[in-house]
Amino acid sequence: MSVKPSAALVKSSLSSHSWLGLSVALLMYLVCLSGALVVFFEEFERWEQPNIPEYVDYSPELISRAVDNFSQRVDSLAQSIYVVLPTEAVPRIHVSDGENEWFVNQDGSLNESPVEGWTYFLKELHINLHLPKMLGLIFVGILGVMLCALIISGLVAHPRIFKDAFKLRFGANKAKEQADLHNRLSVWGTPFYFMIGLTGAFIGLVSIIIAVGAFALYENDHEAMIAAVYGGDPVITTEAAPLNFKATLQSLSQVAPTAQPIYLVVHNLKKTGQFIEVAATLPQRLIYSEMYRFSSDGSFINQQGLSDGKAGRQIAYSVYRLHFGHFGGFAVKIFYGLMGLALTVISVTGINIWLAKRKHRSYLNDVWVACVWGTPLALSGAASAALVGQSAPISFLIILLGSISCCVIAKNEHRARQMLLASLGFSLLAIVGCYTVIHGTSDQHPVAFMLNIILSILGFGLLLMTLSRRRKYRESLIPPEITSL
Amino acid sequence: MIEFNDLNVLAIMANMSGVCVIYWDWKYLKRAQRLSKISGWGLVLLALYVWCLRDGWEFGLTFWLITSACSAWFFSLCDSQSQRQQPSKTTDKTYRFQILSRARVGHSLATFLVVCVVSLIACCFFSLALFTLLPGDESNNLVFIAFLFPLLWALASYWVCATKRLRTPLFSLIFISAASSLLLFL
Numbered sequence: 001m002s003v004k005p006s007a008a009l010v011k012s013s014l015s016s017h018s019w020l021g022l023s024v025a026l027l028m029y030l031v032c033l034s035g036a037l038v039v040f041f042e043e044f045e046r047w048e049q050p051n052i053p054e055y056v057d058y059s060p061e062l063i064s065r066a067v068d069n070f071s072q073r074v075d076s077l078a079q080s081i082y083v084v085l086p087t088e089a090v091p092r093i094h095v096s097d098g099e100n101e102w103f104v105n106q107d108g109s110l111n112e113s114p115v116e117g118w119t120y121f122l123k124e125l126h127i128n129l130h131l132p133k134m135l136g137l138i139f140v141g142i143l144g145v146m147l148c149a150l151i152i153s154g155l156v157a158h159p160r161i162f163k164d165a166f167k168l169r170f171g172a173n174k175a176k177e178q179a180d181l182h183n184r185l186s187v188w189g190t191p192f193y194f195m196i197g198l199t200g201a202f203i204g205l206v207s208i209i210i211a212v213g214a215f216a217l218y219e220n221d222h223e224a225m226i227a228a229v230y231g232g233d234p235v236i237t238t239e240a241a242p243l244n245f246k247a248t249l250q251s252l253s254q255v256a257p258t259a260q261p262i263y264l265v266v267h268n269l270k271k272t273g274q275f276i277e278v279a280a281t282l283p284q285r286l287i288y289s290e291m292y293r294f295s296s297d298g299s300f301i302n303q304q305g306l307s308d309g310k311a312g313r314q315i316a317y318s319v320y321r322l323h324f325g326h327f328g329g330f331a332v333k334i335f336y337g338l339m340g341l342a343l344t345v346i347s348v349t350g351i352n353i354w355l356a357k358r359k360h361r362s363y364l365n366d367v368w369v370a371c372v373w374g375t376p377l378a379l380s381g382a383a384s385a386a387l388v389g390q391s392a393p394i395s396f397l398i399i400l401l402g403s404i405s406c407c408v409i410a411k412n413e414h415r416a417r418q419m420l421l422a423s424l425g426f427s428l429l430a431i432v433g434c435y436t437v438i439h440g441t442s443d444q445h446p447v448a449f450m451l452n453i454i455l456s457i458l459g460f461g462l463l464l465m466t467l468s469r470r471r472k473y474r475e476s477l478i479p480p481e482i483t484s485l
Numbered sequence: 486m487i488e489f490n491d492l493n494v495l496a497i498m499a500n501m502s503g504v505c506v507i508y509w510d511w512k513y514l515k516r517a518q519r520l521s522k523i524s525g526w527g528l529v530l531l532a533l534y535v536w537c538l539r540d541g542w543e544f545g546l547t548f549w550l551i552t553s554a555c556s557a558w559f560f561s562l563c564d565s566q567s568q569r570q571q572p573s574k575t576t577d578k579t580y581r582f583q584i585l586s587r588a589r590v591g592h593s594l595a596t597f598l599v600v601c602v603v604s605l606i607a608c609c610f611f612s613l614a615l616f617t618l619l620p621g622d623e624s625n626n627l628v629f630i631a632f633l634f635p636l637l638w639a640l641a642s643y644w645v646c647a648t649k650r651l652r653t654p655l656f657s658l659i660f661i662s663a664a665s666s667l668l669l670f671l
Contacts, residue, residue, distance in 0.1 A: 016647035148639035153647065165511050168565035188557035192550045201635030209631050213613050216669045229627050284541030312628030328544055335551045360581045411580060
């Protein structure tokens with residue numbers, strides 16, 4: 001039995017692949033590029049606010065003082081207060097109620113609030129494209145669906161998948177080069193991209209299933225449907241008592257000796273039904289955390305069963321780490337970043353193939369070059385703007401629209417690409433310059449120092465590459481009989 | 486945490502050498518030797534086993550997917566026949582201001598609506614209707630349909646965009662929506 005698809009199926013799949021790809025190319029590119037960068041959001045946050053005290057050792061007394069200081073600082077107490085504990089990736093404590101948030105000093109006093117700067121802008125760009133929260137999340141979820149559709153149609157449309165398994169022809173011909181790059185990067189990364197697409201679609205679209213499912217099957221009770229998957233909150237009726245974080249952490253180490261607490265939540269602070277929840281990661285598990293519940297005096301109530309409950313619950317709670325690559329340390333982050341960049345290149349080369357196959361050029365060629373190279377330029381411009389206190393989203397939009405206008409007016413893709421690449425190089429160096437002026441050169445935060453070095457290398461590298469490409473382009477324009485003289 | 490210990494190195498070596506054998510078979514044996522194929526894929530599967538042994542199956546499977554892809558890209562890159570870059574030929578093409586015909590715009594809009602609205606409703610209703618019929622645990626079934634819904638939507642989008650006549654998928658999806666909603670709401 002042959003599993004080779006018929007020529008008609010291949011043709012229609014290719015048409016479907018093109019249609020889907022062209023429809024979502026730009027948004028897919030934005031989400032993939034921002035996703036590849038957002039993997040490192042913890043490092044970017046530390047870079048952006050380097051003066052926050054960093055420590056991994058904390059005491060229960062520190063948590064207690066932080067919660068007390070927080071409750072004194074806010075006007076009214078929210079239903080839940082979160083104390084996010086330090087990890088190796090982010091050795092900082094911050095306390096929040098969802099509306100107010102402050103970092104915590106080593107003596108338990110409150111420091112400054114986290115800034116909503118460039119990292120925040122980048123996260124929002126990836127999660128909801130800066131659209132209204134829920135709408136944007138669904139929109140990005142739809143892109144996850146489209147990624148899965150592109151993968152399925154791409155696989156069916158590629159009958160030479162095994163024959164061309166390693167074929168990569170650089171410099172042969174624009175269309176062939178782009179097609180090879182597109183196919184090699186996509187075929188070998190298919191399982192990974194499929195996982196990213198499906199988990200992204202799950203995160204984005206689960207609200208639709210909950211809304212329709214709750215209406216049809218749970219008498220419009222959203223909480224009941226969510227509780228059916230994740231489990232409900234414990235019912236506590238006792239009066240509020242002084243919080244004992246020391247006993248809580250001791251109980252946790254007895255109940256789950258290998259658990260690593262990442263944050264704790266005080267529910268109904270100083271009210272009836274007060275209890276503490278500790279979220280903790282478990283070794284070799286992808287679940288975001290297990291939730292351990294304790295009463296105010298630290299005695300263990302129960303655990304949510306995210307690590308040992310029903311398979312569905314465990315799977316549903318594993319999609320976040322799996323999608324964002326936040327497990328297994330920094331090496332995994334680097335690989336996730338690389339895979340994200342590969343998916344970004346696939347989005348770009350897909351459109352490049354389509355453009356190269358066309359018999360004529362149009363404004364679409366210029367707009368595409370502007371979007372591809374203007375987006376990183378706009379992102380870096382937004383970073384500089386955020387550093388000097390300007391709005392990152394507005395700067396991003398202005399630079400991107402400016403790039404598109406310039407490229408459409410210039411009507412020369414090659415020159416436009418060189419111009420944008422050079423601008424990107426200068427812009428990356430400008431970020432380092434701004435950062436150094438604001439935060440100084442001496443006693444720089446190690447993460448900030450490393451990031452600035454990387455940005456400088458990238459900036460200089462891009463400038464050198466632009467110069468070399470320009471020379472090559474000029475040489476290639478000289479007729480062969482002159483170069484042979 | 487990824488640390489370089491013996492199992493880690495063994496997993497990476499098995500992954501790399503497995504992909505290397507598959508590449509060798511592809512490049513020089515033209516995929517004709519069964520032995521090389523079996524040994525190549527065997528080594529790649531061995532890498533999966535070692536990764537899972539070291540980090541558990543959840544982390545292990547993810548590490549294996551990433552390292553397999555990276556190994557394959559490495560050998561593709563090694564194989565790439567680098568030639569001198571040719572100047573871009575885009576300037577040779579004539580520049581045209583393209584205006585899409587009304588029929589084409591209409592068809593594109595209709596396809597877009599069927600993909601984004603009709604498929605969404607059909608797949609969402611079908612998944613939930615299936616949930617009411619599935620035996621077994623409620624929690625597991627809910628998570629299953631939460632994953633099934635985007636997957637079905639992806640397949641429906643592929644189908645809608647692949648077909649020349651939009652009517653067939655449109656009516657099929659409307660029928661699925663109607664049948665599922667009957668099951669859900671009545």
